[in-house]
Amino acid sequence: MRHLIDPLDFTKEEVLDLLDLADDIANDRFRYGEVCRGKKLATLFYEPSTRTRLSFEAAMLNLGGSVLGFSTADSSSASKGESVADTIRVVSGYADICAMRHPKEGAPLVASRYARIPVINAGDGGHQHPTQTLTDLMTIRLRSGRLNDLTIGLCGDLKFGRTVHSLMKSLARFEGIRFIMISPEELRVPDYIRDEVLKGQGIPYTEVETMEEVMPQLDILYMTRVQRERFFNEEDYIRLKDTYVLDAQKLKTAKENMSILHPLPRVNEIAGEVDDDPRAAYFEQAQNGVYVRMALIMKLLGLTL
């Protein structure tokens, strides 16, 4: 039985196959409307989420399956002190596949060790978010026509931004990738990412503090939100939250074919005026998230058209 806990759980070839399937689904999703008839997805969300949970549910409903689950820890037996291991053992009898979001890092890995059904990591603390990465890869490939030979700018909270960590691990497997990391010193990528993904694999990278100085070089600008929920200290959050705001003025020096991605939700980091810019890809990215999750559910359940 396969799970998706870490973005590298799938080989590069498996990821490309999955993206091919997601592209096909995007072209005509109604052809896939019966693939999961009779199957159930459990969404175990111990932390609030709009996009990820709804896109998982939309994905399963699009495939003809059904969904059950909870959307906060308060409405689950976790509030009574039940362990992740016990919860997943019980849920394994109720559903065919499960997507889990948890504020604590490693919770989906724990679940996968006790589950009798495939477990998908839908985000664990500041650690990993592999299905967002699949969404990002699909969007980058659709927009740029490739996943190699790209200069990727990552901007904002690179320390706690799990989507960034997962994306870097995945893109590092493609040729000709270069990262430019734009963040205040306090929010730079964790050492384990810098050591293992960048230095360990010889990926060229630069760390800067302003986006203006690197904007002309970028093929992709990946914006992130500074997340209040990741800070133990409110003062630090207040000080750092508006460090970067992308607006039309800053985009003037960007390539015409650059794409702006954001895992959403955004707060202030992308001005509303950027939404109409053809380089803005973040709403398209959110849409792609449904297709790629449809492809993922099919793969983990071993289902084909």
Place this chain on the structure above:
Amino acid sequence: MLNIDSLETGIVIDHIKAGASMRVYKLLGLDKLDCCVAAIKNAKSSKFGRKDIIKIEGITDIDLDVLGFIDHNITVDIIREGKIVEKKKLVPPKYLKNVVRCKNPRCITSVEQGLDQIFQLHEVNGTRQYRCIYCEQEYQSRQG
């Protein structure tokens, strides 16, 4: 100098960093053994000035893998019939199970106390580091 009889059969764990023998004693679970165990602190060492030594009498089949994590300078001699029959080479173990604790407050192990604390060995640019398998935080030796 304090005199401890030489072993007929057993294990000599030598060149332990001075003062670290009780940590080794605990990590190897020697407190749970019925046999005779001697921990010698601050013995003279030509190499290190001072060192600790542990002698275990009567048994030779203890899992010593964790020593490779503690200090690669430690040496282990297996004694049978009063002679050294094997000098064990210490290799850092691939996994550490319930040897050290993850200190990341965001790690699942911080709230679910029943989980095994498991660290995996990673080699990055020739440097060895142990990382929690759940949250990937590196173990820092200043941690407890």
